[in-house]
Amino acid sequence: MKNKNATFIKIKNTFFLSATILIAFSAVAMAQEAVSLQNTDCIKCHKTEPATVERNGGLHKTAVGCLDCHTEHPPLGTEAIPQCSMCHSGEPHYELENCLSCHSDPHQPLALQLDDNITTACLTCHPEQGKELQDHPSKHTEVACTFCHTEHGEIPDCSVCHEPHTQGQTTKDCLGCHPVHQPLVIHYSNETPRSYCTPCHEDIGELMNKTTTKHKTFTCAFCHRGVHPVVPQCETCHGKPHSAAQHKAMPNCLDCHLDAHNLAK
Ligand code: HEC
Ligand code: HEC
Ligand code: HEC
Ligand code: HEC
Ligand code: HEC
Ligand code: HEC
Ligand code: HEC
Ligand code: HEC
Ligand code: HEC
Ligand code: HEC
Ligand code: HEC
Ligand code: HEC
Known part of the structure; x- marks a missing residue:
């Protein structure tokens, strides 16, 4: 019973409030015949939107005013809510559906609401x-x-x-x-430290720590240049240092030098 009464009072109040606003509005509407509604009038009855525009309106504050968008006011007109396409067209972006799903508030157009599955x-x-x-x-x-x-x-x-x-x-x-939008195209500079390779190539790291030859000080990337995984030829850096007869008889360098990472001489 108590609840019903409260509801009744609420309905009555709402009705009363609406009636007041309507009367006030009719006064404005009538006044409009002489003086039309200005951007500065809106704030007299609407508090939220002017405050939002003032605070965070961006180009919707500086490049347009309320009336550029809200060209007609109820109950005078029917086109109270504008379409974005009135002013934004001719770009692929403006062909998207449901602009307000991201630009959730036209009075602060760059306050974006993005969910996690947009591409x-x-x-x-x-x-x-x-x-x-x-x-x-x-x-x-x-x-x-x-x-x-x-x-x-x-x-x-x-x-x-x-x-x-x-x-x-x-x-x-x-x-x-790893270029992030193509992370499997792995490439790197010659200066990349060895410690970036050895977590995955531990055995070779250890071998190179032990070796005593001139290859000892090189980064892995100095030899394995550019793209992962690339394997270099000895000849790329050394050419054919021995006699032609020897190279002909034993073309494979590692038959004698055994391991690039731990050379035998
Ligand atoms: C005298 C008070 C008053 C003034 C001044 C006023 N409005 Fe309103 N406005 C109202 C009332 C009341 C409503 C609700 C009417 C309705 O729902 O039909 C309303 C509704 C609106 C709506 C919503 C329409 C819809 O379809 O939901 C917009 C948009 C609007 N006003 C914009 C403006 C703009 C822009 C200005 C300034 C140029 C302005 N108003 C000036 C009282 C006013
Ligand atoms: C760039 C265009 C644009 C400008 C400028 C603009 N509005 Fe709006 N306004 C809209 C759109 C679009 C909606 C409908 C939003 C929605 O459906 O969520 C709207 C909605 C409204 C509403 C109805 C809100 C509601 O909850 O139903 C009011 C009132 C309003 N605007 C007032 C204003 C006032 C006052 C100004 C100036 C300070 C203004 N607008 C400037 C585009 C604009
Ligand atoms: C009455 C014309 C008009 C309407 C309607 C309108 N805009 Fe705009 N809007 C502009 C103008 C003018 C600019 C500034 C120049 C430009 O970017 O084209 C702008 C700029 C913007 C910006 C950039 C804001 C900034 O501060 O950089 C966004 C985002 C935007 N509009 C979204 C929308 C969306 C979404 C709608 C529909 C809800 C809409 N606009 C409706 C006129 C309008
Ligand atoms: C899925 C989200 C999304 C949708 C839907 C969307 N936008 Fe945008 N919009 C963005 C993002 C993100 C930006 C970039 C914002 C920035 O530069 O800060 C942007 C920027 C803009 C800009 C300012 C840059 C420019 O191109 O001038 C305008 C205007 C704009 N959008 C209008 C629209 C209109 C009109 C629609 C509907 C046809 C729309 N947007 C739909 C996400 C969206
Ligand atoms: C309406 C056009 C537009 C849309 C839509 C848009 N962007 Fe942008 N984006 C821009 C502009 C303009 C910049 C600033 C470019 C600059 O500073 O060089 C930018 C910058 C960025 C940057 C930062 C670039 C940097 O160098 O720091 C990222 C990241 C980005 N956008 C991602 C996105 C993502 C993700 C989306 C989809 C949700 C998106 N953008 C939608 C226009 C847009
Ligand atoms: C796995 C996470 C991830 C995904 C998915 C992703 N990005 Fe990025 N994006 C990044 C990171 C990290 C950077 C910084 C890259 C840099 O500085 O080299 C970046 C940079 C950018 C930039 C700045 C310019 C550039 O290329 O460096 C833009 C624009 C951008 N992303 C847009 C997008 C768009 C559009 C998509 C979807 C088609 C997307 N990103 C998907 C992580 C991601
Ligand atoms: C927001 C989360 C996120 C961010 C940020 C991110 N990634 Fe990823 N990445 C993933 C997911 C999810 C996968 C697939 C599952 C996995 O391997 O963990 C993945 C996979 C990868 C893969 C393996 C790709 C494949 O197809 O096997 C590489 C390499 C990678 N990410 C590198 C990076 C690098 C480098 C960055 C920073 C520049 C980065 N990611 C930022 C989420 C992310
Ligand atoms: C020296 C180059 C290099 C650097 C630096 C590097 N990565 Fe990698 N990453 C690789 C290589 C090579 C692979 C293995 C590719 C394959 O399996 O073929 C890899 C694989 C991955 C994978 C796939 C899953 C896995 O562990 O095998 C992810 C994720 C990843 N890296 C993320 C990262 C992140 C995050 C960073 C920075 C903290 C990073 N990477 C730094 C070279 C590098
Ligand atoms: C995240 C782990 C990871 C990192 C970091 C990594 N690698 Fe690898 N690497 C692998 C895997 C897994 C393979 C074998 C699969 C393949 O071929 O992609 C491989 C293969 C190789 C091969 C080819 C082996 C063959 O038999 O063809 C070379 C050479 C190599 N890596 C060098 C390097 C160098 C140099 C670095 C540092 C710049 C490095 N890797 C960093 C995981 C990694
Ligand atoms: C990316 C270039 C590069 C590649 C590939 C390369 N080396 Fe070397 N190597 C060098 C450089 C630079 C030196 C040092 C030359 C100097 O200081 O005189 C060197 C030195 C040597 C030495 C002398 C070692 C010492 O301690 O005196 C031998 C032997 C050698 N390399 C054999 C090989 C063999 C065999 C291969 C193939 C398995 C190979 N190298 C692949 C660049 C390379
Ligand atoms: C002096 C040049 C040089 C340096 C420095 C070097 N490598 Fe190599 N690496 C080679 C050559 C040449 C081969 C090919 C050997 C063959 O043909 O069997 C090779 C082969 C490999 C292979 C594939 C065959 C195998 O032995 O598993 C991997 C993986 C590899 N290197 C990783 C690394 C890592 C990790 C580093 C640094 C810790 C490194 N390399 C340093 C020249 C080098
Ligand atoms: C028959 C065994 C054998 C073969 C095959 C061989 N080498 Fe050698 N290499 C040696 C010996 C032994 C030395 C040491 C000679 C010395 O110190 O005078 C040597 C020395 C070197 C040196 C150091 C030269 C210097 O002046 O310090 C380089 C570089 C070299 N070899 C590269 C290669 C390359 C590249 C190949 C394959 C194209 C190759 N070797 C094939 C046995 C061989």
Whole structure:
């Protein structure tokens, strides 16, 4: 019983409030015949939108005003809510569905709401990254752009999702080998430290720590240049240092020198 009464009072109040607003609005509407509604009038009855635009409106504050979008006011007109396409057209991005799903508030158009499975919309402005991911299939191709870029323009650290191969590697180091949109195209500079290779090639690391020849001081990448995994020829650096007769008789350098990582002389 008590509840019913409360509801009744609420309905009554709402009715009363609406009636007041309508009367007030009719006054404005009538006044409009002489003086039309100005951008500065809106704030008299609408508090939220003008405050949002003022705070965070961006180009919707500076390049347009309320009335450029809301060209007609109820109950006078029916076109109170504008379509984005009134002003934005002619680019692939403007062909997307449901603009407001990301631009959740037109009064602060860059306050974006992005969920974690967006890719197609990103490609309207960043086709190259999409192409890299498609041309070089990897596990990163299988996740959405916003799985990694949770905010627009934000760059994640690899460590959010991965352990490094060895302690102390930063995202910059990872990127030195793995271009993130094609992580299986692994390439690196000649200066890459040995400790970046040896976590996976431990035995060779140990061999090279022990060896006493001039190869001892080289980085792995100095010989295994450029792309993983590449195996060099001795001749690339040394040519054919011995007599032609010897090379003809024994063409395989390692028959005598045994191991590139631990030469025998
Ligand atoms: C005298 C008070 C008053 C002023 C001034 C006023 N409005 Fe309104 N506005 C209202 C009321 C009341 C409603 C709700 C009417 C309805 O739902 O039909 C409303 C509704 C709206 C709506 C929503 C329409 C919809 O379909 O949901 C928009 C948009 C709007 N106003 C924009 C503006 C803009 C822009 C201005 C300034 C140019 C403005 N109003 C000035 C009172 C006012
Ligand atoms: C760039 C275009 C644009 C501008 C500029 C703009 N609005 Fe809006 N406004 C919209 C759109 C689109 C909606 C509908 C939003 C939705 O459906 O969520 C809307 C909704 C509204 C509503 C209805 C809100 C509701 O919850 O139903 C009001 C009131 C309003 N705007 C007032 C204003 C006022 C006041 C200004 C100026 C300070 C303004 N708008 C500037 C595009 C604009
Ligand atoms: C009355 C015209 C008009 C309408 C309607 C309109 N815009 Fe705009 N918008 C502009 C203008 C003008 C600019 C600034 C120049 C440009 O980027 O084209 C702009 C800029 C923007 C920006 C960039 C803002 C910034 O600060 O950099 C976004 C995002 C945007 N609009 C989204 C929307 C969305 C989403 C809608 C529909 C809900 C919409 N606009 C409706 C006129 C409009
Ligand atoms: C899936 C999310 C998403 C959807 C849907 C979306 N946008 Fe965007 N929009 C973005 C992102 C992200 C940006 C880049 C924001 C930045 O540069 O800070 C952007 C930027 C913009 C800009 C400013 C840059 C420019 O091109 O001038 C405008 C205008 C815009 N969008 C309008 C629209 C319109 C109109 C629609 C609907 C046809 C729409 N957007 C649909 C995500 C979206
Ligand atoms: C309407 C066009 C537009 C859309 C849509 C868009 N972007 Fe952007 N994005 C830009 C612009 C413009 C920049 C700034 C470019 C610059 O600073 O060189 C940018 C910058 C970025 C950056 C930072 C680049 C850097 O060098 O720091 C990332 C990351 C990014 N966008 C990812 C995305 C993702 C992910 C999406 C999809 C959710 C997306 N963008 C959607 C236009 C867009
Ligand atoms: C938001 C999470 C996320 C971020 C950030 C991220 N990755 Fe990944 N990455 C994944 C997932 C998920 C996989 C597939 C499962 C796995 O191997 O753990 C993957 C797989 C990989 C693979 C193996 C690819 C394959 O197809 O086998 C490499 C290499 C890789 N990531 C490198 C990187 C590097 C380098 C960075 C930083 C520049 C990075 N990732 C940032 C989520 C992420
Ligand atoms: C696995 C996580 C991950 C995924 C998935 C991912 N990115 Fe990135 N993205 C990054 C990282 C990390 C960087 C920084 C790369 C760098 O500095 O070299 C980056 C850089 C960027 C940049 C800046 C320019 C550049 O190429 O360095 C843009 C734009 C961008 N991403 C857009 C996208 C788009 C669009 C998609 C989806 C088609 C996407 N990204 C998917 C992690 C990711
Ligand atoms: C010196 C080059 C190099 C650096 C630096 C490097 N990686 Fe790798 N990474 C590789 C190679 C080579 C593979 C193995 C590829 C294969 O299996 O064929 C690999 C494989 C991966 C894989 C696939 C899963 C696995 O462990 O085999 C992930 C994930 C990965 N790296 C992430 C990272 C991250 C994160 C960083 C930075 C902390 C990083 N990498 C730094 C060369 C490097
Ligand atoms: C994350 C582990 C990982 C890292 C780091 C790594 N490798 Fe490898 N490497 C592998 C795996 C796994 C294979 C064998 C599969 C293949 O061929 O991709 C391999 C194969 C190789 C081969 C070819 C072997 C053959 O028989 O053809 C060479 C040479 C090699 N790696 C050199 C390097 C060098 C040099 C570095 C450092 C710049 C390095 N690797 C870093 C995992 C790694
Ligand atoms: C990327 C270039 C490169 C490759 C590949 C390479 N070496 Fe060398 N090697 C060198 C350099 C540089 C030296 C040192 C020359 C000097 O200081 O006089 C050297 C030195 C040597 C020496 C002399 C060692 C000493 O301690 O005096 C021998 C023997 C040798 N290499 C054999 C080989 C053999 C066999 C292979 C193939 C399995 C090979 N090298 C592959 C660059 C290379
Ligand atoms: C002086 C040049 C040189 C250096 C430095 C070097 N390698 Fe090699 N590596 C070679 C050559 C030449 C071969 C091919 C040997 C053959 O034909 O059997 C080879 C073969 C390999 C192989 C494949 C065959 C095998 O032995 O398993 C791997 C893996 C490898 N190297 C990893 C490494 C790593 C890791 C480092 C650094 C710790 C390193 N290499 C340093 C020249 C070098
Ligand atoms: C029949 C065995 C044998 C073969 C095969 C062989 N070497 Fe040698 N190599 C030697 C011996 C022994 C020495 C040491 C000679 C000396 O110190 O004067 C040597 C020395 C070298 C040196 C050091 C030269 C210097 O001046 O310090 C290089 C470099 C070298 N070999 C490269 C090669 C290459 C490259 C191949 C294959 C194309 C090769 N060797 C094939 C036995 C061989």
